[in-house]
Amino acid sequence: MPEPMITAAQVRHIASLAQLEFDEEQIELFTRQLGSILAYFEQIRELDTEGVEPTSHALDLVNAFRPDAPRPSLPPEAAVANAPEQESGHFKVPQVI
Amino acid sequence: MESDVFGPAGLRAREIASAVRGGRLRAADLCRRTIDAARGLGEALGAFNSVLADSAMACAQEIDRRVVSGEDPGPLAGVPLAIKDNICTRGSRTTCSSRILEDFVPPYDATAVTRLRAAGGVIVAKTNMDEFAMGSSNENSAFRLCRNPWDIERVPGGSSGGSAAAVASGIVPAALGSETGGSVRQPASLCGIVGVKPTYGRVSRYGLVAFASSLDQIGVLAADVADAALILSIIAGHDPLDSTSAPEPVEPYVSLLSGDLRSVTFGLPDEYFVSGMDPEVERLVKGAVERIGGAGGRIVPVSLPHTRFAIPTYYLIATAEASSNLARYDGVRYGLREPSRTLEEMYRRTRSAGFGAEVRRRIMLGTYVLSAGYYDAYYLKAQKVRTLLRRDFEEAFRKSDIILTPTSPTPAFRLGEKTEAPLEMYLSDIFTATANLAGLPAISIPCGLASGRLPVGLQLIGDHFQEPALFKAAAAVEALLGPTGMRPPLAAT
Numbered sequence: 001m002p003e004p005m006i007t008a009a010q011v012r013h014i015a016s017l018a019q020l021e022f023d024e025e026q027i028e029l030f031t032r033q034l035g036s037i038l039a040y041f042e043q044i045r046e047l048d049t050e051g052v053e054p055t056s057h058a059l060d061l062v063n064a065f066r067p068d069a070p071r072p073s074l075p076p077e078a079a080v081a082n083a084p085e086q087e088s089g090h091f092k093v094p095q096v097i
Numbered sequence: 098m099e100s101d102v103f104g105p106a107g108l109r110a111r112e113i114a115s116a117v118r119g120g121r122l123r124a125a126d127l128c129r130r131t132i133d134a135a136r137g138l139g140e141a142l143g144a145f146n147s148v149l150a151d152s153a154m155a156c157a158q159e160i161d162r163r164v165v166s167g168e169d170p171g172p173l174a175g176v177p178l179a180i181k182d183n184i185c186t187r188g189s190r191t192t193c194s195s196r197i198l199e200d201f202v203p204p205y206d207a208t209a210v211t212r213l214r215a216a217g218g219v220i221v222a223k224t225n226m227d228e229f230a231m232g233s234s235n236e237n238s239a240f241r242l243c244r245n246p247w248d249i250e251r252v253p254g255g256s257s258g259g260s261a262a263a264v265a266s267g268i269v270p271a272a273l274g275s276e277t278g279g280s281v282r283q284p285a286s287l288c289g290i291v292g293v294k295p296t297y298g299r300v301s302r303y304g305l306v307a308f309a310s311s312l313d314q315i316g317v318l319a320a321d322v323a324d325a326a327l328i329l330s331i332i333a334g335h336d337p338l339d340s341t342s343a344p345e346p347v348e349p350y351v352s353l354l355s356g357d358l359r360s361v362t363f364g365l366p367d368e369y370f371v372s373g374m375d376p377e378v379e380r381l382v383k384g385a386v387e388r389i390g391g392a393g394g395r396i397v398p399v400s401l402p403h404t405r406f407a408i409p410t411y412y413l414i415a416t417a418e419a420s421s422n423l424a425r426y427d428g429v430r431y432g433l434r435e436p437s438r439t440l441e442e443m444y445r446r447t448r449s450a451g452f453g454a455e456v457r458r459r460i461m462l463g464t465y466v467l468s469a470g471y472y473d474a475y476y477l478k479a480q481k482v483r484t485l486l487r488r489d490f491e492e493a494f495r496k497s498d499i500i501l502t503p504t505s506p507t508p509a510f511r512l513g514e515k516t517e518a519p520l521e522m523y524l525s526d527i528f529t530a531t532a533n534l535a536g537l538p539a540i541s542i543p544c545g546l547a548s549g550r551l552p553v554g555l556q557l558i559g560d561h562f563q564e565p566a567l568f569k570a571a572a573a574v575e576a577l578l579g580p581t582g583m584r585p586p587l588a589a590t
Contacts, residue, residue, distance in 0.1 A: 006465070010465075011461070014461050014464050014465045014468065015461065017464050017468060018420060018448075018460050018461060018464040019424075019427070019441075019444040019445050019448050020445065020448055020449050020452075020457055020460065020461070021445050021446070021449045022449070022457075030457075030458065030461060033458060033519055034458070034461060034462055034465065036520060037412070037462060037519065037520055037523075038462075038465075040408075040409060040520055041409040041412070041413060041475070043405075043406065043409060044406050044409045044410060044413075044478055044479065044482050045474070045478065047403075047406060047482060047485070049478060049481035049482060049484075049485070052481040052484050052485060053481070053484055054477055054480030054481050054483070054484060055480050055481075055483040055484045055487060055534075056311060056480060057311055057341075058297040058298075058311065058312075058487070058533075058534070058535060058536020058537075059296075059297055059298050059341075059343060059536055059561070061298065061341065061343065063340075064340040064341075066337055074204055074205070078204040079204070080430075081202070081204060082200075082201055082202060082204075082430065082431035082432070083429070083430055083431065084428060084429075084431075084432070084433070084434035085434070091429050091430055093429055093440055093443065094437055094438060094439055094440050094442075094443055095438075095439070095440075096439075096440050
């Protein structure tokens with residue numbers, strides 16, 4: 001039996017990093033599904049990429065700058081209009097500390 | 098009016114605009130008919146998340162007013178258009194087919210939408226899609242199934258499935274979609290229409306909800322190549338609001354469409370004719386290649402040796418970037434919020450309740466491949482393989498102008514056929530994801546019906562910013578393959 005690509009404990013750890021919660025049944029399902037997907041992905045490891053530069057962007061665009069001048073922007077009431085909770089133009093969240 | 102062509106009342110976008118501009122067709126009348134079709138046939142197909150009846154009628158009436166008063170109503174005057182529901186429309190819900198954005202009403206238009214409106218286009222509906230554009234069948238919508246107008250027991254493809262179904266059934270002549278790994282071309286192929294993904298950076302992404310930023314690009318679905326070219330020429334071009342949009346000038350694609358196949362060298366990559374491909378797809382695509390050769394197109398073999406690594410490379414990069422982009426959905430600024438006592442509990446409960454299974458699966462995968470100890474082995478490795486895939490294309494374009502491949506390895510599959518096997522679903526993108534990884538423009542055009550009833554697409558891939566050559570070749574191939582008389586059983590009258 002080959003070593004599993006990913007364990008249930010790792011899946012729980014990843015879930016906490018991603019701010020997601022799962023019940024045990026889902027953890028079991030994801031462990032299996034992520035394991036088979038990762039096993040399929042293993043094939044790229046066989047490729048020799050020594051000295052190959054990574055591509056992070058398909059075009060050779062360099063940083064694009066615009067003049068640092070003020071422009072019209074969204075009015076504050078429009079910016080918070082979609083907030084689940086707001087108070088006097090601010091986003092409101094549960095107590096943090 | 099022809100009964101065997103697509104489009105409302107049998108008209109193409111350019112014909113509608115010409116009739117409206119000439120005062121022969123009232124935009125408001127067409128808009129009303131389109132809204133009726135969207136609510137009737139569109140509802141039966143599950144093509145739309147929302148129909149924007151009031152704003153569309155107001156817009157159409159304004160177009161008619163301009164025509165009457167002698168003002169220029171624009172090159173898309175009165176053309177009804179549908180927009181994928183991950184492209185922001187001011188004042189109209191933009192949900193990404195996700196519970197987490199179910200009630201999100203953008204305070205601004207995407208630049209592509211702004212440009213369509215300025216050209217006289219009438220936005221009539223927002224289309225169904227796979228949640229956050231993650232999927233190849235539209236089955237990951239949190240709201241409703243979308244069906245293929247050729248066979249309602251089959252998927253329309255994805256993730257722009259609603260846009261493809263809306264155009265194929267003739268409710269609208271054209272729609273916007275978006276691509277990360279084939280989400281315009283694959284559903285276009287499965288629904289028997291034209292779908293084009295431009296060069297990375299060709300169309301502004303301002304207002305497109307981000308999935309995988311190094312791959313995402315807005316594309317066009319239309320009934321034929323000329324309409325796709327017309328609409329792309331309107332939405333393409335640099336935008337100061339998107340720092341990744343390219344400064345290259347946009348050529349008038351439509352006026353460049355004439356030409357014949359004899360001046361074009363087509364590259365045929367062996368690696369795209371793999372075992373396991375549906376035999377009908379292989380037969381129809383090879384048949385199309387033979388006809389192109391017979392008509393004087395030069396066909397040369399090319400090699401894209403790293404093709405078999407494209408799917409793992411694509412899914413590693415796309416999930417990593419998605420896990421980062423989707424971190425913003427936390428219940429603070431917009432979208433769903435699950436009541437909670439603490440901030441962290443709110444993040445977890447909101448995200449767990451708001452994202453569907455495939456989105457959570459991809460966030461998990463992406464978080465894993467970016468996590469400490471795995472970054473080099475997965476994400477960095479995938480970026481290096483991406484370089485090798487780009488080099489394959491650079492080499493192939495030294496010998497050819499356009500690369501010809503199938504668009505999808507199969508015709509439309511049955512609803513539910515692949516939902517339990519994520520990896521099998523991922524392989525639907527095997528012929529399309531390479532163009533996204535390399536940033537190349539590519540188009541799918543219909544090349545026949547498998548077993549006489551399910552559409553199959555032929556893909557043409559061009560070099561960076563060679564949209565003029567791509568459209569020219571696609572229009573010539575389209576003319577050669579002839580009016581297929583392809584009209585789905587479910588179509589607007």
